[in-house]
Amino acid sequence: DAENSELRRALSAFQLVFVGIGAIIGTGIFVLSGLAAAKNAGPAVTLSFVIAAIAAAFAALSYSEMASMIPVAGSAYTYAYATMGEFVAWTIGWDLILEYMVGAATVGVGWSGYFVKFFAVASGGKIQFAKSWTTPTLTWTENPASISYDEGHYFNVPGFVIIMLITIILVIGIRQSALFNLIVVSIKLLVILIFIFALAGFMYKPNYDPYIPPNTTGDWHFFGVPGIFAAATTVFFSYIGFDAVTTAALEAKNPQRDLPIGIIGSLTISTVLYLAFCTIMTGAAKYTDFLNSPTPASVAVEAVMQRTGKNFEWLNILVAIGAVCGLTSVLLINLLGQSRVFYAMAQDGLLPPMFAKVHPKFKTPWIATLTIGFITAVLSAILPVDLLGNMTSVGTLLAFFVVHLGVIVLRFTRPE
Template identity: 45%
Template sequence: MDFRSFLGRYASITETKSISKLMECTGGANGLKKVLSPFELTLLGIGAIIGTGIFVITGVVAANYSGPALVVSFIISGIVCAFAALCYAEFAAMVPVAGSAYTYGYASLGEIWAWIIGWDLILEYSVSIAAVAVGWSGYMTSLLSGAGIVLPPELVNPPGLNGGMINLPSIIIILAITGLLIIGVKESARVNNVIVLIKISVILLFLYLASSHINPANWTPFMPFGWSGVFTGAAIVFFAYIGFDAVSTAAEEVKDPQKNLPVGIIGSLIVATVLYIAVSAVLTGIVPYFRFQNTSAPVAFALGEIGISWGSALVSVGAICGITSVLIVLLFGQTRIFFAMSRDGLLPAVFRELHPLYRTPVKVTLLVGVVTALIASLLPLQTIAELVNIGTLAAFIIVSLGIIVLRRTRPDIERPFRCPFVPVLPALCILSCGALIFMLPLVTHLRFVIWLILGLIVYFAYSRHHSRLHENTSGLECWEAPGNGKHL
């Protein structure tokens, strides 16, 4: 191959997809239904963000990384996420199309970068779903144990942990939510609305019950693992903030998305950050940080330690409801990313097939449910939590870079919401996310690199040759499977 031919091939994989072309595929009788109101969208964001970070990850990070300085880790992550949220809000209002960071990368940086971030999001969401399901299992096991129903350790732990063979409750909850999502997003949103309100009530109850039991001595030493532990903890609790990314995956199913998406993204992040800081301060104040080792239900555990057994049981009920809402939104987001990538031809056409009655991507929803259930049932929580965060941080970097690039290359595009202080704020996001990636364990970096290499192999072997970037698609044609001429 000569140099000119090489440049031509490289140019084709870095070509962007115009926003107008992206928007063409969101209409038509076979499109996704626009059913989400501003209130439902905001609760989707709160449902995804608040829950896992409070009810699951706090114990892991406090015991192994941050100690009582867990509150500082949450503040650092919250600041970095605020930078990213403003970038996401600009893109979401400007390109209200399913796919989140994948779609934004396609519009600003080109197909190869869109593929990389889409492949990254597949990892991020899959492992997030598994981690949340493990936390749900921990709280359900704790609740049943308090009621006198003790499940065998072989059925509630992954292989190699406490004599476990398989985490059966995590499989059950993932498959149940998979069925709910197949029925429809409106029905899923209604269920989410109820359990989010229950979740917030339980968190406020925990703060009320536990605040009088705070022992300042438990905050000493404040940074037992030093600043290195605090920043590593911040990188890991990034997992807790992934929800606003999930909000953006619902772009095609939101009423008046240009107005409502920025509100949902930024508003849900603000509420989550305040609650995270409050809970982490109280949690480490009532129980010494090292006591949270190997517990996936830290809030219920803490109340049990201070003798409020009824409160522990109530928190477990609220946590189960809350974590269920996280699973709903994350499973929803994962399926929409597969859907968007398939619609562009980068994944097989089967992933964009819609159910004839429910108008949901049924086959990809089933696939995501089965795969994530297997991950949750076989891997320990800490390994899952570390792996997902590097994917989240990488997504934030690419979205922030896309804002800078698109401001320079397409300043004429209408932007219903504008990220302030460009390029300074996106650059700060890129630098801070890069720093947090550096703080993650080396083994996490290696796993991520292996995943990306595998993704590039898939892209050059399949996706690049099936890309629909140059097809003259409009309206319903966007929904046709290549080669068969049938609407899906």
């Protein structure tokens, strides 16, 4: 399959690293870092990121080994097919499709929020979008679990539109998609670095005291050492995405060499940036300030402005731009990943053959891409972010488990 692929081999190791970074750095750094600090670990959230990185590294090593041995599109689905047969592969294939779909829809809702915030901040509050067209149709209540129609919230238009635009870019071609990803990831990384260096001189030592807040509630996941591990389970979501590198195997120039570089390289760079970002963020503002805020970087900037009187409004605008770019790249890679799994399953006869059709001009699986993109856009428009977020991690953990198991199976069945 790898040799007879109709897809265009256009991705270098450098571009694959950016594919990985595009998928990894997004929701975790711009949303989850502050929530994990406020609810679980305090300033010690940096240790939580280290623990999560170690766990992700084990998964990354298994993915790297499988990618070098089986350099075919489809990620965990293909590895399951090659090592454990058709039924397991069919199950994990649908698991991956739903994981990427729900993940992309989640990010679409978040993208809409940052998009609205950017215009509000940049215009000084003059540009405001109607809430009825920027929030999902349905509302989710966790305790007791229920979903209901939110009267007055019609359709999340920005979330729907951005997903459809990225879907069209993916249909046009992998080279264009890679270039678009390179641009938005570069902007995202630049904004993160500017944030780190701009606030590095404004750290407030009392914000780090205590570094590990004591557990005073009796509930194990609120602060203390157990809270660090509880936060690690939350921020682990920040590292999922490196597996998307393997879905582009048939479009890599030298997959056996470049895929492991893309996986390990993107995970390493992302970890360093996460640690630096969290250190600056929790030093700029007290960890309790991040409670119930989906924009922790903005909270940190505003805390520095209040404490020092300096004008960092430009940084607030930059952070909003970085968040929009960051979430855009995550959307692109998630949509790329699920369309390639769809394509691989159709090639193996587990989905209708029309999903394996490659566009004669663009050399992309256009029917699979458009189908997946439209369904994801609709989910993003009508479902709330908390419901979508709760559905994402289970699929990821199952995929990781299958890849680990696949490596063990190959150790015994194909040791060479």
